[in-house]
Amino acid sequence: MTRYVALYLRISEDKTGRVEGVKAQERWGRAYAGRTWPGLPVKVFADNDISASNGDRRPAYEALREALAGGEVAHVWAVEQSRLERREVEWFRLAAELDAAGITELHTNRDGIVRVRDEIAGIKAVLNAAEVRKLRERVTDKMAEIAAEGRPAGGSVFGYRAGVDDGGGKTLVIVEEQAAIIREVADWLLAGWSPARITETLRDCGVVGVVRRRVRDAAGEVVKDAEGRAVRRDSRLTTSAVKSMVTNPVVAGLRVHKGHTVPAVWSAILDRDVWDAVRDRLTAVRTVEGRDGRTREVSPIQRHTGRRYLLTGGTARCGICDMPLVCVERQIRSHRKPYYQCHPNRGGKGCVGIVGDPLEAHVVGVxxxxxxxPEFLAALAADDHTQRRDEITTALRGIDAQRNDLAAMWSAQEMTADEWRTARHGLTQSEQRLRAELAEVPPPMSRVDPRQIRAAWPAMNLDERRETISTYVERVTVKRAKPGTAGFDEGRVDIEWQTR
Ligand SMILES: [Zn+2]
Incomplete structure (x- = not known):
């Protein structure tokens, strides 16, 4: 495609009421183009309608922006800069789009050559570069996004197969048995299960990866069948495959095109709320501004306690002085082993000590x-924190929505950049506070079906095991050793349950 010179013409009225018609502007523009870029084709974008600068509809202007995004334009000319765009913010946006299209100069008859990058340097003083980039991406992708119409991209997606709708258009059709797995994975994640543990559980149920791999022989050659086609085998289900099962926008009935999301033509497997919540847990690593003004990545759920043992942190306590036991590695015969003890560091008096591994194994076994x-399950304490967790999650989502609203207001010139920044700063602070609070709310372990815990235990990580124990165990009291007993004595250990 040969790129062309774009002439942007707009009828306008000058201060004296004199109308400058598009025909005259076109003559000036063609003359300029002929002198400056001899031989290059010229395309005219003309908005032949006098209208105010606020909210005016300018089809040719939009067409020019689309042409810029499509890489069709080599140079841009307008009789003067304000003819192209007089609104400051919009001009910055257009400057960013020009720059993105590789057009570094705007040629005019009255303002000379306007160097686009200089303008962008100006906007950087107001916004940071990332904001400009996002703005640019959002705008230039708009047309492609509409073109996508929510039709599926190629490739196989767990939960769906390719199909055709009533109108003959491409769509996706839900595969019910896979959809059931997706919904189950979402439930488990929201109940606090780790992806690794869910993957393990699914593998045990015979779920395999979406991709069917080619079989290779001992020499590394692809094995083929009688018709010469590669023989394929099931692939092992991976944790990342499980994550993408539930975070893929496809399962929420969304089509994403170059970072933009449109409603898809197919049906969702997960409700939007559930999908959002799952992504909050797994993938919503976002860049936030810290108190120090620096940006950093945060994941909403950072629950690593940093603890190395199951019963520390107040669960195991001294039967004599009631202080929490600490656990240290201690030389026992020829091995270093975990050893729980009533330690002066935590206010204890050294009353009791017990070997860690058998203590933990005993508590877990019981x-x-x-x-x-059934009677134990019936007596379990209810999860009192569900409501608070939901409130915080809703509030966090509200903050995101407010951010978008602010950006829209700013872009519509309903607020100044300063006001925008101040408002965003306020939101960032609220967000930090909410995230900190969310991290303090106990995890929703009691939403896990307790009957599944035994099967899941081997695949749980330490944090999950600790969470499980603190969900069901109120405290573990360790009494003094009876003189003369050797080895682990479970009679020294009392377990109190978290029952209502
Ligand atoms: Zn003690």
Whole structure:
């Protein structure tokens, strides 16, 4: 495609009421183009309608922006800069789009050559570069986004197969048994299960990866069948495949095109709220501005306690002085082993000590046995924190919505850049406060079906195991050793349950 010189013409009225028609402007523009870029084709974009600068509809202007985004334009000319765009913010946006299209200069008859980058340097004083980039991406992708119409991209997606709708258009059709797995994965994640653990559970149920791999022989050659086609085998389900099952916009009935999201033509498997919440848990790593003004990535759920043992942090306590036991590595015979003790560092008096591994194994064993009993399950304390968690999550989502509203207001010139920044700063502070609070709310372990814990235990990580224990165990009291006993004595250990 040969790129062309774009002449942007707009009828306008000058201060004296004199109308400058587009025909005259076209003559000036063609003359300029002929002198400056001899031989290059010229295309005219003319808005032949006098209208105010606020909210005016300018089809040719929009067409020019689309042509810029499409890489069709080599040079741009207008009789003067304000003819192209007189609104300051919009001009900055257009300057960014020109720059993105590789057009570094705007040629005019009255303002000379306007160097676009200089203008962008100006906007950088107001906004940071990332904002400019986002703005630019948002705008230039708009047309492509509409073109996408929410039709599916190629490729296989777990939960769907390719299909055709009533109108003959491409769509996706839900595969019910896969959709059921997706919904289950979402439930488990929201109940606090780790992706690794969910993957393990699904593998045990015979779920395999979406991709079917080619089989290779011992020499590394692809094995082929009688018709010469590669023989394929199931692939092992991976944790990242499980994550993408539930975070993929496709399952929420969304079509994403170059970072923009449009409603898709197919049906969703997960409700938008559920999908949002799952992504909050798994992928919503966002850049936020810290108190120090620096930006950093945050993931909403950062629950690593940094603890190394199951019963520390107040669960295991001294049966004599009631202080929390600490656990340290201690030389026992020829091995270093975890050892829980009533330690002066935590206010204890050294009253009791007990070898860690058998203590932990005992508590876990009793807990798993109890979880098998209907009467124990019936007496479990309810999760008192669900409501608070939901409130915080809703508030966080509200902050995101407000951010978008602010950006829209700013872009519509309903507020100044200073006001915008101040408002955003306020939102950032609220967000930090909410995220900190969310991290303090106990995780929703009791929403996990307790009957599944035994099967899931081997695949749980330490934090998850600690969470499980603190959900069901109120405290573990360790009494003094009876003189003369050797080895682990479970009679020294009392377990109190979190029952209502
Ligand atoms: Zn003690």
């Amino acid at each position: 807990l798993l046995d109890e979880l098998d009993k």
